[in-house]
Amino acid sequence: MKSLRFISAEAFVSNAEFARKSLGGVAHNLFPLLFKASYLLEQGEVIHDLVENWPLVDFNMGKLLGTTVDYQEDLSRRTCSVCLESCLTGLRDYVLNHPSTYVKKLKVVDLTGIKDVEVQFCECKKTMGRWARTQLLSKLCLDLLVYLQQTQCNPAAFEISIDVLIDLFVTERNYELVTQALLKKCCCPLKIRCVAFRSDNLALQKFFYIIKLTDPSLLRKLEIVHNVRLEMEHLEILFNSIHFPLLMSLTLPARTFNVRRFTATDEQMLSNIGEKMSEMTQLTELNIPFSVLTGRIQKLLSPLKTPLKMLDVSNCLLNHADMAYLANSFHANHLEALDLSGHNIAELYPSTFFKLLSHSSSVLQSLTLEDCNIQDTHVNRLILALSPCQKLQEFKFLGNPLSSQGLKYLFTFLCELPMLKNVEFPVPKDCYPAGISYPIDDASLCRFDHQKYESVAEELNLILLQANREDVKASTPLFGSYDAAVQETNNELGAYLIKSFKETLERFTNSLKMS
Numbered sequence: 001m002k003s004l005r006f007i008s009a010e011a012f013v014s015n016a017e018f019a020r021k022s023l024g025g026v027a028h029n030l031f032p033l034l035f036k037a038s039y040l041l042e043q044g045e046v047i048h049d050l051v052e053n054w055p056l057v058d059f060n061m062g063k064l065l066g067t068t069v070d071y072q073e074d075l076s077r078r079t080c081s082v083c084l085e086s087c088l089t090g091l092r093d094y095v096l097n098h099p100s101t102y103v104k105k106l107k108v109v110d111l112t113g114i115k116d117v118e119v120q121f122c123e124c125k126k127t128m129g130r131w132a133r134t135q136l137l138s139k140l141c142l143d144l145l146v147y148l149q150q151t152q153c154n155p156a157a158f159e160i161s162i163d164v165l166i167d168l169f170v171t172e173r174n175y176e177l178v179t180q181a182l183l184k185k186c187c188c189p190l191k192i193r194c195v196a197f198r199s200d201n202l203a204l205q206k207f208f209y210i211i212k213l214t215d216p217s218l219l220r221k222l223e224i225v226h227n228v229r230l231e232m233e234h235l236e237i238l239f240n241s242i243h244f245p246l247l248m249s250l251t252l253p254a255r256t257f258n259v260r261r262f263t264a265t266d267e268q269m270l271s272n273i274g275e276k277m278s279e280m281t282q283l284t285e286l287n288i289p290f291s292v293l294t295g296r297i298q299k300l301l302s303p304l305k306t307p308l309k310m311l312d313v314s315n316c317l318l319n320h321a322d323m324a325y326l327a328n329s330f331h332a333n334h335l336e337a338l339d340l341s342g343h344n345i346a347e348l349y350p351s352t353f354f355k356l357l358s359h360s361s362s363v364l365q366s367l368t369l370e371d372c373n374i375q376d377t378h379v380n381r382l383i384l385a386l387s388p389c390q391k392l393q394e395f396k397f398l399g400n401p402l403s404s405q406g407l408k409y410l411f412t413f414l415c416e417l418p419m420l421k422n423v424e425f426p427v428p429k430d431c432y433p434a435g436i437s438y439p440i441d442d443a444s445l446c447r448f449d450h451q452k453y454e455s456v457a458e459e460l461n462l463i464l465l466q467a468n469r470e471d472v473k474a475s476t477p478l479f480g481s482y483d484a485a486v487q488e489t490n491n492e493l494g495a496y497l498i499k500s501f502k503e504t505l506e507r508f509t510n511s512l513k514m515s
Contacts, residue, residue: 006070009037013046020049028055035064039075042123044086051090052097057105061087062113077115079129080122084114085136091164092140095189096147098154110165111137112195116484129488130169130198137166138174138181141188148189160189167196167221168214169485173492175206182213196221196249198485201492204229208238216242220282221249226486228253236269239276247280249310254290257300257316270296274303285310289339297322298329307334314368315342323352332359341370341399346378354385361388365419371399371439376406383413392417396424396481401438404428404456411460411474415467423474424481428456445478 002010013019013034026034031050038046051059065075091109116129128136148157170178185192194214199207200223207228222244224230230238230253257270277283277300286301286308293300293316301308308331318326318340326332338360345353357364367389374382374397386392395414402410407428414420429436431448457476464472 001072003070005033006037009033009070010041013038013043014041016043016045019043019046023049023053031055032064032068033070036068036071036075039065039078039080039083040071040073042080042082044082047083047086048090048093051087052093054090054094054106058108058110059091059106060108060110060113062110066113076113077117078120078122079114079116079127080120080124081126081128081132082124083122084128084133088133088136088140091162091190092144095144095157095160095162096153104156104160106162108163108165109190112165112167116488118482118484118487129484130167131171131174131485131488133166134169134178135174137164137190137192138178141181141190141192142177142184144190145184145188157189161191162189163191163193165193165195167198168192168194169198169200169489170210171199171201171489171492172203172206173201173489175202175210179210179213182210193218195219196223198223198225199228200225200485200489201227204234211238212242216244218246219244220246221285222247223249223251224253225251226253230256232257232266232269232273236273236276239273244280246282248282249285249287250277250280250283251287251312252291255292256288257291257293257296259292259294259296262296267299270299271303274300278303278305281306284308285337287312287339288316289314289341290316292317293322294319295321298325301325301329301331304331307331309334309363310337311335312337312339312368314339314370318343320349320352323349323356327352327356327359332356334363335360336363337366338364339368341368341372344373345369346372346374346381350381354381357385358388361390363391364389365391366394366396367392368396369400370396372397373438374400374402376403379406379410383410386413386417390417391419393419394422395420396422398424398426398476398478398480399439400426401429402426403430404459407456407460408463411463412467414472415464415469420469420472423472425460425474425476427453427476427478431456442479 009030012022019034031054035047035050038050062076065078067074094104094106111133114133116127120127147153168178181188181192195218197211197214197219199211207224207230235252235256259266262270283304283306287310289312293313297313297316297318298321302325311331338356340353357367367386379402386395402425407425411423411425414423427448431453432440432444433447436444453476457474460474464470464474
């Protein structure tokens with residue numbers, strides 16, 4: 001619902017030429033209202049001029065675009081390229097312009113409230129993701145420095161100091177540009193302040209160099225993901241050389257830990273890493289998928305002095321002792337998000353899994369059980385385990401060999417979870433050819449009866465409708481949930497994988513020739 005004020009603001013900014021000429025006479029407290037109206041209507045020129053002449057002390061994108069009294073719709077999920085580029089170039093020109101009617105007050109720009117999502121509702125349909133925002137801000141900072149040094153600018157421009165809070169996303173392709181921007185941030189009026197850092201497709205040496213430039217004392221989230229060859233010894237060096245006092249979320253690349261090759265030195269190294277993590281008193285989220293941690297999860301997590309709220313140990317080959325530790329640890333009572341994908345929970349440790357969910361049930365909001373070999377015979381036990389989880393909002397169980405009948409039975413129960421909003425369910429087993437084996441390989445994933453699947457999906461949605469649960473979104477993303485970061489850089493990742501495959505083949509061929 002739009003207030004009369006917001007409707008008036010829309011009318012004002014809809015005529016871009018008139019709005020831009022009239023900004024000088026607009027009351028300062030109306031700038032946030034006009035900004036959101038301009039963003040909704042994708043009036044890039046007006047957005048640029050609003051930011052260029054911003055009269056307030058702070059500029060917080062999350063608050064400006066979020067739910068407001070005048071317009072309740074949250075626009076922070078619109079990563080519209082036109083709007084964001086206009087906003088950032090307007091920020092650059094804020095430094096360069098010569099205001100005659102007011103003193104520049106802007107001190108903090110917070111860009112961290114922008115959320116990258118799969119479906120965009122902006123009319124242009126062109127998005128600017130986290131990687132592109134990192135790229136553009138870095139370029140603008142460097143361009144600004146060059147301009148200030150080469151031209152006769154207002155001396156006051158050199159006295160401006162604005163902290164720009166941003167979630168940086170660095171890959172091999174933008175590494176040099178971002179590195180230069182971070183190296184020169186002391187000289188630039190726009191000071192890049194990295195709150196969250198994602199490293200993807202980057203040589204380990206370059207990661208160690210750039211992470212120090214970000215000012216780790218400010219980092220709240222650190223993601224080291226695909227194609228960063230980080231192993232346990234590197235992680236120990238990282239934690240010994242850099243302090244992360246505010247870190248709340250840590251994501252490590254696949255196979256960071258591998259207990260299959262553990263020696264006594266490795267055991268001590270794991271203990272040291274656990275101790276270093278315990279010093280991160282803000283740490284509440286840990287993602288360590290595809291590591292091999294069999295029998296060692298207690299050694300890694302028990303030193304932590306504060307409980308984890310989010311834990312991803314998918315495909316970590318946990319054994320009964322690991323699950324028993326998780327179920328009885330103080331973390332269990334605080335887990336809001338849990339990913340146990342890739343573990344045969346129903347057969348290997350049903351009782352400890354049941355206990356873990358019962359302990360976390362009062363707070364658990366997201367549960368992921370993909371490729372866990374959950375079959376029709378396990379559905380009753382799964383329902384019993386999920387029944388106390390009345391705050392569950394998201395349940396993902398792709399890749400499990402459930403039949404159409406088993407899914408219908410499970411969906412009937414899921415309707416009873418009052419806060420559930422999102423369900424990701426597998427293609428029913430009976431839609432695949434007879435004899436299909438689980439987990440299903442990528443080559444066979446799409447070889448199912450699509451017409452039969454559509455029929456089953458309609459029945460499942462009908463179960464939701466009949467229970468008045470239209471608020472629940474049910475889907476089957478065959479290749480996993482949408483990842484905005486991967487989607488934005490998939491061309492670069494693909495090229496890297498092809499290059500790596502080619503190099504591996506060349507090494508293999510050379511070894512054959514030598515033998």
